[in-house]
Amino acid sequence: AQKITQTQPGMFVQEKEAVTLDCTYDTSDPSYGLFWYKQPSSGEMIFLIYQGSYDQQNATEGRYSLNFQKARKSANLVISASQLGDSAMYFCAMRGSPGGANSKLTFGKGITLSVRP
């Protein structure tokens, strides 16, 4: 079974500052992928970043980076230079190897981020 834990309460950050959103996970799969999605108030789910369990380097996508600590089973999202448009709900998710028993994407409860001007 897979489990994603996001326990931070609503987060606030000042515009242009960096913010870290926490995510821990648990799985018995030797190979897995970790994802972050953004859900703005309009409701759509937007894929942000992916980290493979065997990737040697931490993933980066523009202002997003993933602080992957495999031994600690954590996959925190770092947003640099926050913008007002970053205000949204952020979900951490995990998926086992496609085709395997855990091919589905399991989501955490989400974290609300509010960026202050």
Next chain:
Amino acid sequence: DAGVIQSPRHEVTEMGQEVTLRCKPISGHDYLFWYRQTMMRGLELLIYFNNNVPIDDSGMPEDRFSAKMPNASFSTLKIQPSEPRDSAVYFCASSRDRTRGELFFGEGSRLTVL
């Protein structure tokens, strides 16, 4: 390329009525997922298909829910009869069968059962 297309975007119905939600996945994607999102329970996986075959339907709440994927380009989620507690946003998502496999989501169908 077109993304995942869901219809209807909004549906308001009365308790006891049948509801059918539709999804067209991205062409070439092998996996299709139906999720439900509520404030109380967050994002829950209802069912997913691989190559049109249902793989895991353990998240389907009860017999009132059914899902089909008659071909690679179309899936339906049906609720019959609907109940107020079924009110939620229902997302369809698709992905490719490859190592990375991120899901691409539709815009969701917001269902309100009165």
